[in-house]
Amino acid sequence: MDVRLDHLVCWVSDQLGSLHFYEQVIGLPGVRAEEFREGKAAFPSVRVSPDTVLDLMAYDDSRGVEEGTGVEGSAGHPVNHFCLAMGKEDFDALQVRLKQHGVEITGTGTNSFGAQGIAPETVYFPDPDGNVIEVRYYE
Incomplete structure (x- = not known):
């Protein structure tokens, strides 16, 4: 079996601030960063490896953290x-x-x-x- 970690989603309060942190402090290259800044992407990501990115998703209490997963009570739990x-x-x-x-x-x-x-x-x-x-x- 050939399995790789595709992505992790980090809930963030300031997507641009988090993008800056992961790019400038940690040194990971942004993915869809310009598209996000231009309003063409819902969230930016940073590349960890050729196979893996971290998605920097805004935590929004109004839509709930389960949106997209369909699993009640699971998304947003601390890691x-x-x-x-x-x-x-x-x-x-x-x-x-x-x-x-x-x-x-x-x-x-x-x-x-x-x-x-x-x-x-x-x-x-x-x-x-x-x-x-x-x-x-x-x-």
Whole structure:
């Protein structure tokens, strides 16, 4: 079986602010960013890998978080965190950008198990809406 993670949806209060954070702080390229800015797309995304994007969806109490899924009471439940893996050089550069943008690293780890085995170092930090991101590298 050939299965890949296609996308994750993050509820955000400020789509442009979140797009800026994911593009400028984390360093992920925007997808449909210009179309969103021009009002031609309902939400922007950022590319994690050739196969995976994060969708930055506005949380809107008036339409409910179940819209689109059809599963009552399921959408919008908190996720503990999601993890991005990158090379060591990018990992080090990210920590510099986090500091430059005033983003606090709220947790760290060593020798943490993940999809590619054991990662020597990990860091955790929140995005502007409190979604927790873990970033790691593998040797």
